[in-house]
Amino acid sequence: MKNTVIATLALLTLTPGLSQAAPLDLGGVQQAWAQCQYQQSGDKQETCLEQLSGEAEQASAAAPFNTDLLIWSAIVQSSWAGAKGGLGALSLVKAAKAKLEIAIKQDPKALDGSAYTSLGSLYYKVPGWPVGFGDDKKAEQLLKQALALNPNGIDPNFFYGDFLIEQGRKAEAKRYLEQALKAPDRPGRTLADQGRRTEVKGLLAKL
Known part of the structure; x- marks a missing residue:
């Protein structure tokens, strides 16, 4: 019985969309993201990422000084925006951008500079002014900073x-x-x- 309970808790921790007794840890967020990103498509992928975004947000909020979780909350949110598409995704990428900027201030070397990679990708994928904040020069600067670290x-x-x-x-x-x-x-x-x-x-x- 004890082993069954432990196995059930482990499944709840690693599977997006199921109720959880505790927030996902970093590895759980990363594994769930890969499942959403590479094993789902279309509406199912969008739903998967939307649900995981809420769970990653919860995990980050539970550990506000954990820069790694903050970065991954932003990664999941920006991935959700990519799956969603259109102008409706703009608020998501703006929120992800704000998280990544905070992460860089907290610890620019966290996860081998992953915040620079993710922020740089947003800058070249998001439309420029007046629709969004896209900026190819800024994108290249950030991506080169990421490469310098990793x-x-x-x-x-x-x-x-x-x-x-x-x-x-x-x-x-x-x-x-x-x-x-x-x-x-x-x-x-x-x-x-x-x-x-x-x-x-x-x-x-x-x-």
Whole structure:
């Protein structure tokens, strides 16, 4: 009986959409995000990310000085915005932007500079003035800061490569995307790494 209870609590902790006795920890948020991002699509993906965003927000609120959780709350929220699309997503990306700016002030090196990567990606994906805050120069500055902190990481190389493609700088993009494929596996992030590598290969195939 005791083992059954423990197993049930573990499932509740790691599965978005189920009631939880305690907020998700960092690993739980990361695993659930990968499931939403790479194992769902369409309306199901949007619903999955919306629900997880609330849970990540709860986890971050329960540990307000945990910069890692704050970053991941922003990542989930911006992913939800991407799945949602349209002008209705603008308030979500603005909220994610504010969280990432706070995270950088708290600890710019947290998660190997992931806040710079995520914020940089928002700056080149969001429309510019007067609709949004998009700014390609700011995006490149932030993405380069992320690479300075984590030059071999899969995410900073992927997002900078994606940015360079959008800028028409394909030769440069190829170098960073190839580096992303060489990035070492991240402990506990198998699904995320597999999904990201598939995205990298998709971009390389278009070059």
